Amino acid sequence: MTFTWEYDRAHDDLLRLYRLGKERQWNAETRIDWAHEVDPDNPLGMPDEFIWIAGTPLWDGLDAKERSTVRVHTAGWLYSQFLHGEQAALMCAAKIVQTVPDLDAKFYAATQVMDEARHTEAYQRFLNTKIGVTYPISDALGALLATIATDPRWDITALGMQVLVEGLALASFSIQRDRMRDPLARAFNAYVLQDEARHVAFGRVALRRFYAELTEAELREREQFAIEACWALRDRFVGEEMWRRLDLGAEECIRLSRRSPAMREFRRRLFSRIVPTLRDINLFGPSMQAAFEQMGVLGFSRLDIGAVGDEDERAAAEFDRRRAEVSGFIDRGAQPPEESP
Numbered sequence: 254m255t256f257t258w259e260y261d262r263a264h265d266d267l268l269r270l271y272r273l274g275k276e277r278q279w280n281a282e283t284r285i286d287w288a289h290e291v292d293p294d295n296p297l298g299m300p301d302e303f304i305w306i307a308g309t310p311l312w313d314g315l316d317a318k319e320r321s322t323v324r325v326h327t328a329g330w331l332y333s334q335f336l337h338g339e340q341a342a343l344m345c346a347a348k349i350v351q352t353v354p355d356l357d358a359k360f361y362a363a364t365q366v367m368d369e370a371r372h373t374e375a376y377q378r379f380l381n382t383k384i385g386v387t388y389p390i391s392d393a394l395g396a397l398l399a400t401i402a403t404d405p406r407w408d409i410t411a412l413g414m415q416v417l418v419e420g421l422a423l424a425s426f427s428i429q430r431d432r433m434r435d436p437l438a439r440a441f442n443a444y445v446l447q448d449e450a451r452h453v454a455f456g457r458v459a460l461r462r463f464y465a466e467l468t469e470a471e472l473r474e475r476e477q478f479a480i481e482a483c484w485a486l487r488d489r490f491v492g493e494e495m496w497r498r499l500d501l502g503a504e505e506c507i508r509l510s511r512r513s514p515a516m517r518e519f520r521r522r523l524f525s526r527i528v529p530t531l532r533d534i535n536l537f538g539p540s541m542q543a544a545f546e547q548m549g550v551l552g553f554s555r556l557d558i559g560a561v562g563d564e565d566e567r568a569a570a571e572f573d574r575r576r577a578e579v580s581g582f583i584d585r586g587a588q589p590p591e592e593s594p
């Protein structure tokens with residue numbers, strides 16, 4: 254635990270994120286239309302192209318009931334992992350409050366603690382009342398979160414959580430927001446995403462400053478951690494536990510999942526954020542670049558991720574638009590309409 258007794262050493266960028274965190278709190282109980290009823294056979298309104306085994310002879314051979322089981326379990330597996338990830342984010346944000354040296358960073362992280370509590374509350378409610386199938390944490394996610402949550406160095410927690418796991422969250426939740434057909438799933442993920450954009454911004458701001466002062470050896474150690482995490486994020490989130498439970502030939506399902514078009518879209522969304530962010534915070538030495546080359550994602554390093562503020566301004570405009578929209582639904586007692594992507 255790191256105390257600070259310096260109260261006047263503030264960074265404007267962190268104070269700005271703290272201010273945004275205070276202003277953009279929302280109440281998951283009232284903001285979301287929980288009365289909306291989902292399709293019990295496809296609670297997310299998931300298009301079949303997001304079922305990892307769709308378009309294969311195996312999928313073509315399933316009857317309607319078996320397909321609906323796969324749809325519900327895919328939703329249950331995914332949202333269970335989101336829920337476990339959110340709880341871990343809650344604990345990591347609380348840990349950063351304790352371990353980060355500067356007071357302004359502690360302030361910011363305190364707002365993130367509240368954000369992650371709200372996300373955990375909301376995903377749990379969505380999972381239990383709308384999907385109804387739950388899964389324990391996957392081995393891959395559990396192993397990654399254990400390292401991130403227990404390492405005593407605040408920056409490893411921030412790198413693991415705010416850059417890598419929240420990068421995973423942005424990729425996954427943006428697919429939910431943009432590509433699912435159920436309006437509740439879309440609206441709900443849109444709200445969560447606005448908070449996540451702020452969390453990733455904190456990772457960039459705080460780590461870029463901190464990593465500018467580390468030695469080469471210290472930076473290479475962080476890169477090694479990031480490389481291992483990236484391999485896990487790339488290859489190990491394909492529903493292994495679900496395929497073992499469903500008994501459709503687990504190994505074949507896992508193999509098909511890894512090379513599915515849905516997984517390619519997920520990887521594109523994931524690495525188009527993570528790769529330029531790692532370059533931006535100065536974790537982009539030869540071994541990092543070689544690993545990205547091997548993963549086939551080095552090209553994303555040329556993407557311009559923009560200033561930290563840009564992302565937040567876009568998120569703010571979106572937030573206001575959706576708030577007005579949802580207030581409208583509450584006033585009219587109506588269901589949210591289908592949103593445009």
Ligand SMILES: [Fe+2]
Nearest residue numbers: 339342369372
């Ligand atoms: Fe979150």
Ligand SMILES: [Fe+2]
Nearest residue numbers: 342419449452
């Ligand atoms: Fe977050």
